[in-house]
Amino acid sequence: MVFHHVPAQEAHGRIGVLLINLGTPDDTGYRAVRRYLSEFLSDRRVIEGSPLFWQPLLQGVVLTTRPRASGRAYERIWNTARNESPLRTITREQAEKLAQRFEASNVRVAWGMRYGAPSLKEAVHDLLRQGCERILCMPLYPQYSATTTATANDQVFRALMRLRNQPAIRTLPPFADDPAFIAAVAQTVRNARDEVLRVQAAEGREGEPFQKVVASFHGLPVDYVKKGDSYHADCQKTVAALRVALGRDEQTLPMTFQSRFGPTRWLEPYTEPYITALPAQGITRIAVVMPGFMADCLETLDEIGNEVRERFLEAGGESFTLIPCLNESPACIDLLETLARRELSGWL
Ligand SMILES: C=CC1=C(C)c2cc3[nH]c(cc4nc(cc5[nH]c(cc1n2)c(C)c5CCC(=O)O)C(CCC(=O)O)=C4C)c(C)c3C=C
Ligand SMILES: [Fe+2]
Numbered sequence: 001m002v003f004h005h006v007p008a009q010e011a012h013g014r015i016g017v018l019l020i021n022l023g024t025p026d027d028t029g030y031r032a033v034r035r036y037l038s039e040f041l042s043d044r045r046v047i048e049g050s051p052l053f054w055q056p057l058l059q060g061v062v063l064t065t066r067p068r069a070s071g072r073a074y075e076r077i078w079n080t081a082r083n084e085s086p087l088r089t090i091t092r093e094q095a096e097k098l099a100q101r102f103e104a105s106n107v108r109v110a111w112g113m114r115y116g117a118p119s120l121k122e123a124v125h126d127l128l129r130q131g132c133e134r135i136l137c138m139p140l141y142p143q144y145s146a147t148t149t150a151t152a153n154d155q156v157f158r159a160l161m162r163l164r165n166q167p168a169i170r171t172l173p174p175f176a177d178d179p180a181f182i183a184a185v186a187q188t189v190r191n192a193r194d195e196v197l198r199v200q201a202a203e204g205r206e207g208e209p210f211q212k213v214v215a216s217f218h219g220l221p222v223d224y225v226k227k228g229d230s231y232h233a234d235c236q237k238t239v240a241a242l243r244v245a246l247g248r249d250e251q252t253l254p255m256t257f258q259s260r261f262g263p264t265r266w267l268e269p270y271t272e273p274y275i276t277a278l279p280a281q282g283i284t285r286i287a288v289v290m291p292g293f294m295a296d297c298l299e300t301l302d303e304i305g306n307e308v309r310e311r312f313l314e315a316g317g318e319s320f321t322l323i324p325c326l327n328e329s330p331a332c333i334d335l336l337e338t339l340a341r342r343e344l345s346g347w348l
C-alpha cells in the first residue's frame with residue numbers, strides 16, 4: 001500500500017477550513033460535460049440503484065444525449081471572462097473573502113469541488129502543505145442530504161485514507177434554520193422587494209410586488225426520503241423559519257422542488273408546473289428564492305432564471321424576480337465566518 005506524505009512547507013499547527021460545493025464541468029463542450037456528468041452520476045450516494053443496471057443505461061443512453069443539452073445550458077450562464085462556470089467563480093470568491101476574515105490568525109482557507117476541479121484531494125493536500133493539522137470541512141449545503149453533504153465528506157475522507165499523517169477532522173452540520181442563515185436569506189428577499197417597489201413607483205404602478213415568494217429547493221427522489229434522508233425535513237425547517245422572518249405563510253411563501261432527474265417520483269410540488277399554473281389563479285407578480293443553494297449555478301440561473309421565467313411570462317405572468325443566492329455577498333461571508341468560528345471552538 002502506498003500512503004502519501006504531504007509535508008508542511010512553512011509552518012505547523014495551523015487550522016484549515018475547506019469550503020466544498022458540488023462541482024461543474026471544465027468547459028461547455030460535449031467531452032468535458034460528459035466527463036463531469038459521468039463522475040457525478042456514477043456516485044453511488046447519488047444513484048443508489050445497482051451499477052449493473054445503471055451503468056449501461058448511464059454510459060449508453062444518458063451520456064450520449066444529456067451532455068449536449070447540459071452544455072448548451074451551461075453556455076447560457078458561462079462566466080466568459082474567467083472561462084468557468086459561475087459556481088466555480090463564486091465558490092472561489094467565497095473562499096478568498098473568508099480567508100481575509102482569518103488573515104491575522106493561524107487559519108487557512110481552501111476550496112474544492114466534489115466532482116470535477118479543483119478536487120478535494122488537491123484542496124486537502126494544499127492545506128497540509130500550509131501546515132494545517134486540523135481541518136474543518138464545510139459542505140456548503142444548508143439542508144443535509146446523503147447525496148450532497150455525506151458524499152462531500154466521504155470524498156474528503158477518501159483523500160485522508162491515503163495519507164501517512166492524517167489531520168484531525170471536523171464536519172459542519174446542516175444549518176437549515178440557523179438564525180444567521182435565515183436572516184441573510186430573508187434580507188435578500190427584502191432587498192429584492194424594495195428594488196421592485198422603487199421601479200413600480202418610478203413607473204407609477206401600485207400593488208404588492210411579490211404576491212408569492214416561491215421557495216424552490218433542488219429535488220430528491222421520494223424513495224431516498226422514505227429510507228431516512230433528512231433532506232425534506234431540513235427544507236421544511238428552512239421554509240418555516242423564513243415564513244416567520246418575512247411574516248408570510250404557506251400561501252404567500254410556498255415550498256416547491258426543482259431539477260427533477262429521471263423517471264422516478266421526486267419531492268413535490270414540482271417548481272415548474274406550480275409556477276406556470278399561477279397566472280390562471282390571478283397570481284402574476286412573483287419572486288423565486290432558492291435557499292438550498294449557497295451559490296448561483298446552472299439550476300438557479302438557467303433552470304429557474306431562464307426556463308421557468310419564460311414559461312411563467314408565456315402563461316400570463318407580469319413580473320418574475322429571481323432572488324440571487326447569498327453568493328459572495330458580505331452577508332454570506334459573515335454567515336460563513338459565524339459558522340466556521342462556532343465549529344472551530346476549542347481549536348481556535
Ligand atoms: C439523481 C440525481 C440527482 C440528485 C439526487 C441530486 C441531488 C442534489 N443536487 C444538488 C445541487 C446541485 N445539482 C446540480 C446539478 C445537477 N444535479 C443533477 C442530478 C441530481 N442531483 C444533475 C444531472 C445535474 C447537472 C445539471 C444538468 O445536466 O442539467 C447543481 C448545479 C451545478 C453547476 O455546475 O451549476 C447543484 C448546485 C442538491 C442540493 C441535491 C440534493 C438535495
Ligand atoms: Fe443536483
Ligand SMILES: [Fe+2]
Pocket residue numbers: 259298299303
Ligand atoms: Fe437542471
